[in-house]
Amino acid sequence: MKKIMGSIVLSAILLAAGCSKDDVDEAVNKADKKVKEEVAVATTKDHEHVQQIKTAKLPGYENxxxxxxxxxxxxxPKWKYFVSKDHEDIVEFTGNCAYQEQEVKAKIQFVLDKEGQTFKLKAMALNDIAQNELTTAAMLHSIYDRDDHEEENQNNKNEVKEEKPEGSVKADSYFEEDKNVEEKPEGPVKADSYFEEDKNVEGKPEGSVKADSYFEEDKNVEEKPEGSVKADSYFEEDKNVEEKPEGSVKADSYFDEE
Structure with missing residues (x-):
């Protein structure tokens, strides 16, 4: 009853504002859809199938x-459960994220088998535009790769490092074992005073040298062609692959609605 009254009030306001009937119908439909969405989320967010997906791990991302x-x-982030027109158990996740430098609303659907023992990722849409498998895989990689980096950074921060003494102290108060070690001379010294074993070593030439004077084994290696090459010379196996259509597709071609 409240939803009906809300639609009537909204229609009256829009008509009074001079909107056309089509504009009014579209606004009312959007409002009704939003209300239905909120009700579905509120009533099914704790459903057993929703909890099953939440606590599961995707293949390849078991971490x-x-x-x-x-x-x-x-x-x-929001979760809901519903049964599709094809009588499939669907768990749907929605949330906002950045995509191509703008914020979008992502929708990801999981379908459970009849026994509710297994599931698979059914489809993904961004701003209600269905995405192909390549974009979906890239999104999952972004989701989990970011978590891996954050975990790695946290682990690096938590590494135990030996704390250095603060303030000015005499070195021998910490390193008693070095008291009898002969101190090395400071200041500029001749290199051979430390490295006697290098006296007879022939020095390598400095400055510009020919590359083949060091890499004789590369003389007969055939140089690979530079510049542009035809893509099909590398990917012959893709000649007969049917290209997937680009651009936007209707979300309902992939997505189930309640």
Whole structure:
């Protein structure tokens, strides 16, 4: 009842503002969809299937549970569960992230098998535009690669380092074992006074030298051609691969709706 009253009030406001009927219908539909979305999230966010996906780990990314990884990467994370028109159990995640230097709303769907024992990532959309498998894989890599870097940086910070003494102290108060070690002379000295074994070593030429004087073994190596080459000379196996369509596609071609 509240939703109906809200739609009526919104319609009246827009009509009074001089909007066309089409604009009013579109605004009302968006408002209704948003209300339905909020209700679905509120009523299903703790569903057993949602919890199953949250605590699971994606193949190839077993270092972290899905919920932990997604909540670190996305802003405003939300989960919901629904049954699709094809009678599939769908768990849907939505959250905001940066993509190509702008903020977008990501939608990722997981489908569970009939017994609810296994699942797979079904599809991903950005701003309701369905993405192909390549973009989806790149997104997952960004999500988990970022977490790996953060964990590595944290580990580096937590490495135990020997604390150096603070303030001015005499070295022999810390290094008693060095008292009888002969001190090396300071200031400029001739190198051969320290490295007697190098006296008879022939010095390497300084300055510009021919490369072949050092790398005789490379004389007969055929030099690879420089500059541009035709791509098909390297990727012959791709000649008959059907190219995937580019551009935007309708999200519902990949995504299930309630």
């Amino acid at each position: 972290m549970m899905i919920e932990e990884a997604f909540h670190k990467f996305f802003k405003n």
